[in-house]
Amino acid sequence: MSERPLPRAERRRRTEGKILDAARVLFAEMGFERTTIRAVARAAEVDPALVMQYFGNKEELFRKAVRVTPVPDAGLDADQLVDHLLGTLTVKMGELPQGSLAMMRSMLTHPEAAASAREVLGRQIDRLAESIPGDDARLRAALMTTIMLGLTVGHHLLELDELRDAPQEEIARVLRPSLRALTGPEVS
Amino acid sequence: MSERPLPRAERRRRTEGKILDAARVLFAEMGFERTTIRAVARAAEVDPALVMQYFGNKEELFRKAVRVTPVPDAGLDADQLVDHLLGTLTVKMGELPQGSLAMMRSMLTHPEAAASAREVLGRQIDRLAESIPGDDARLRAALMTTIMLGLTVGHHLLELDELRDAPQEEIARVLRPSLRALTGPEVS
DNA sequence: TCGTTGAGTCAACGCCTGTTGAGCGAATGG
DNA sequence: CCATTCGCTCAACAGGCGTTGACTCAACGA
Structure with a gap:
C-alpha cells in the first residue's frame, strides 16, 4: 500500500500509456468505427474527457495508437x-x-x-x-x-x-x- | 413521356432493385459502418423510411445486398x-x-x-x-x-x-x- | 506557506444515427 | 364506382456518439 505521491510527469506518462494500450487493443479487435472513446476510457479506467484532453480527437488517438513499426532493413540480394x-x-x-x-x-x-x-x-x-x-x-x-x-x-x-x-x-x-x-x- | 401507371408489383420490384443497387455500391465503397441508411436512400432517390419498410433494418439490408455469388463448379483434378x-x-x-x-x-x-x-x-x-x-x-x-x-x-x-x-x-x-x-x- | 499549475472528473451539448408511426394518394378489384 | 390495399413520404423519437467547458484538488515552485 505504498501510496507514494508519484510525480506529475511520471503520472502523465503512465496514464497516456494506459490509454494508448487500451486503444490499441480495441482498435485491433473492433476497428476504428466500432471502437468508441468511451470504451477506450473504460478499458483504461479513465474518464472519456481525459482521452480527449490527451489526444484532441479520435482520429489523433488512432494515429498515435497504431504507429506502425517502420519497415526495417533493406538491400538484401537475390533469394x-x-x-x-x-x-x-x-x-x-x-x-x-x-x-x-x-x-x-x-x-x-x-x-x-x-x-x-x-x-x-x-x-x-x-x-x-x-x-x-x-x-x-x-x-x-x-x-x-x-x-x-x-x-x-x-x-x-x-x-x-x-x-x-x-x-x-x-x-x-x-x-x-x-x-x-x-x-x-x-x-x- | 409515357406515364403508364405501372403495375404495383412491377413498381415494387424496381424500387427494391434501386435500393439494393445503391446499397451495394455504397457498402462496397465505404463498408458497413460508414454507409448510412439515409445515404442509401438518397442514392436510390427514395425516402429513408422506405428502406426500412423494405428491409426491416440495416443488417438485413446488408445481408440482402451482399448475397455473394456461390462458389461454382467443383471436382477439378490436379493442376x-x-x-x-x-x-x-x-x-x-x-x-x-x-x-x-x-x-x-x-x-x-x-x-x-x-x-x-x-x-x-x-x-x-x-x-x-x-x-x-x-x-x-x-x-x-x-x-x-x-x-x-x-x-x-x-x-x-x-x-x-x-x-x-x-x-x-x-x-x-x-x-x-x-x-x-x-x-x-x-x-x- | 501560498498562489499557480495541471491531471483528472462531471455534466452537459449538439449532432447524427437507426428506427417508428401516422398519414397521403394512387393503383386495385369486386 | 367505391372501399380497400399498399407504395411512399413526413416528422419525429430515443439513443449513442465525439466533444466541450466548468470545476476539484493534489503536486508544484518560489
Whole structure:
C-alpha cells in the first residue's frame, strides 16, 4: 500500500500509456468505427474527457495508437529475401505488434488507415523490387507483398482454421516455393 | 413521356432493385459502418423510411445486398485448378461482383461479414483440398486461397498501383508458378 | 506557506444515427 | 364506382456518439 505521491510527469506518462494500450487493443479487435472513446476510457479506467484532453480527437488517438513499426532493413540480394519475408512471418505469427494489427483491421474501411497501409506496402514493394531482376520486378515484388498480406489477413484477422492450426514453420516451409517462384524470371 | 401507371408489383420490384443497387455500391465503397441508411436512400432517390419498410433494418439490408455469388463448379483434378483460380481472377479483375466487393470491404470490421467471408473461403479451401494430394492438402489449399485473397484485397480494395497498372493476363502469368508450387508436394 | 499549475472528473451539448408511426394518394378489384 | 390495399413520404423519437467547458484538488515552485 505504498501510496507514494508519484510525480506529475511520471503520472502523465503512465496514464497516456494506459490509454494508448487500451486503444490499441480495441482498435485491433473492433476497428476504428466500432471502437468508441468511451470504451477506450473504460478499458483504461479513465474518464472519456481525459482521452480527449490527451489526444484532441479520435482520429489523433488512432494515429498515435497504431504507429506502425517502420519497415526495417533493406538491400538484401537475390533469394534470401524470401527467407527474410518468411522470417518476419515467424515473428508475426508469435506476436504481430498490436499497432500493426489495429492498422490492418481498419485498412479497408478507414481512409487514413488505408493510406497508411498503402504506404507501408508500397515501401515493402520498393524494397523487394530492388532485389529482383527483370522488367516486371515491381509486379513480382507486389505479388510477393500481397501474398504475405493475404496470409496475414487470413491468419490474424479472419483467423481461418487451417492457418491457425498449422505451426508457423510448416506454413513457411509450404509457402517458400511460391515466394521463390517470384524472385526472378525463371523461364521467359 | 409515357406515364403508364405501372403495375404495383412491377413498381415494387424496381424500387427494391434501386435500393439494393445503391446499397451495394455504397457498402462496397465505404463498408458497413460508414454507409448510412439515409445515404442509401438518397442514392436510390427514395425516402429513408422506405428502406426500412423494405428491409426491416440495416443488417438485413446488408445481408440482402451482399448475397455473394456461390462458389461454382467443383471436382477439378490436379493442376488445372490453378487455371481455374486464375480464370476467376480474370473475371474478377474485369467486374468483380459488387456484392462480393461489399462483403470483402467489411469483412475485417463487421462480424457477420467476417463470418460470411470465413464461410466462402472455407468452402473454397474444401474444394481445392479435394484436388490436392498429400497430408498437408488443406494447408496448401488454404495458402492458395489466401494468395488469391491477398491479391483481391491489394488490387480491388487497397488499389495498389503496381496491380492496377498491370494487365490481368500478366498478373496471371507471373502468379501462376506460385500457385502451381502449391498444388502438390513436389519434393518432400 | 501560498498562489499557480495541471491531471483528472462531471455534466452537459449538439449532432447524427437507426428506427417508428401516422398519414397521403394512387393503383386495385369486386 | 367505391372501399380497400399498399407504395411512399413526413416528422419525429430515443439513443449513442465525439466533444466541450466548468470545476476539484493534489503536486508544484518560489
